[in-house]
Amino acid sequence: MRIAIAGASGRMGQMLIEAVLDASDLKLTAALVRAGSPAVGQDAGAFLGRDTGVRITDDLKALAQAECLIDFTRPEGTLAHLKACTEYGVKCVIGTTGFDTQGKQAIHAASQKIAIVFAPNMSVGVNVTFKLLEVAARLLNSGYDAEVFEAHHRNKVDAPSGTALAMGQAVAHAWNENLDDIADWARHGHTGVRQTGRIGFSVVRGGDIIGDHTVYFCGTGERIEITHRASSRATYAQGSLRAARYLARKQHGLFDMQDVLAI
The missing domain is CATH 3.30.360.10 (Dihydrodipicolinate Reductase; domain 2)
Known part of the structure; x- marks a missing residue:
C-alpha cells in the first residue's frame, strides 16, 4: 500500500515515516510539510540516515502518488490535505485533534467520496x-x-x-x-x-x-x-498503520479505531 505522511519533519511525522519504512507491506511515496518549511527537498529518511528516494515537499500534488495519507498535523492543515485527498481519491487516516464543528462536518462530507479513519487517539x-x-x-x-x-x-x-x-x-x-x-x-x-x-x-x-x-x-x-x-509515540504510529491497512478494503465511509479493532 502506497502511503503519504503529513507533517513529515515533526516528531510524529518522523515516527510514522520510520514505521512505514520498516513495514514490509507498506511503501512510502510522499512526505508533506507546511508551505515554506526548511525541510522541503530533503530526503524523507535523512533523519534516520536512510536514502528513501522520497523528497519532502509542500506540493499537495504529491498526494496523487499515494493510496492513503496519514495525518497528525493541525486542523487547518488537515482540512487542506483532505480536500486534495478527495480530489485524487486518496484514503485518509486522521489523528489530528482540535477540530471545530465545521471541520468535523468537512471530514464527514469527504467520507462520502473517500474512506477515512478519524480517531482522537490511534493507540x-x-x-x-x-x-x-x-x-x-x-x-x-x-x-x-x-x-x-x-x-x-x-x-x-x-x-x-x-x-x-x-x-x-x-x-x-x-x-x-x-x-x-x-x-x-x-x-x-x-x-x-x-x-x-x-x-x-x-x-x-x-x-x-x-x-x-x-x-x-x-x-x-x-x-x-x-x-x-x-511512553512512546510508536504506539500511535503502529495504530495508524493498522488503520491504513483497514482502509485498504474500503472505498468510502467514516470509521474510527473501534471499527479498525472490531471492538
Whole structure:
C-alpha cells in the first residue's frame, strides 16, 4: 500500500515515516510539510540516515502518488490535505485533534467520496480503555463522581485533548447523557459543592509528556482509576498503520479505531 505522511519533519511525522519504512507491506511515496518549511527537498529518511528516494515537499500534488495519507498535523492543515485527498481519491487516516464543528462536518462530507479513519487517539491501548470506561460507567452510574485528567507536552495547542474528550464522551454515553450538557471544563474561585452527574476535566501542559489520561470514579469510601500512559509515540504510529491497512478494503465511509479493532 502506497502511503503519504503529513507533517513529515515533526516528531510524529518522523515516527510514522520510520514505521512505514520498516513495514514490509507498506511503501512510502510522499512526505508533506507546511508551505515554506526548511525541510522541503530533503530526503524523507535523512533523519534516520536512510536514502528513501522520497523528497519532502509542500506540493499537495504529491498526494496523487499515494493510496492513503496519514495525518497528525493541525486542523487547518488537515482540512487542506483532505480536500486534495478527495480530489485524487486518496484514503485518509486522521489523528489530528482540535477540530471545530465545521471541520468535523468537512471530514464527514469527504467520507462520502473517500474512506477515512478519524480517531482522537490511534493507540490500541487507548481504544481498549474507551471500552473499559463504557463498562465501568454503566456499573458506576449512581453514587460516583467522574473526573477526567490529562497531561501532555508543552507544545500541544488544544485542551482538553481529543482523547480526554472521547473518554468523557464514553462516560456520558453510558449515562445516556450528552457530554456538553454535563461537562465542567474549568473550576476557579467559589464553585460551590460538586454537582451530581457532572463530569469534570483537568489539564496539565508541560515538558515533553507524550500523553497521560486518567478517569476517576469517586465514590464514598473508595476511588476507581482507569489510566492509560503513553511512553512512546510508536504506539500511535503502529495504530495508524493498522488503520491504513483497514482502509485498504474500503472505498468510502467514516470509521474510527473501534471499527479498525472490531471492538
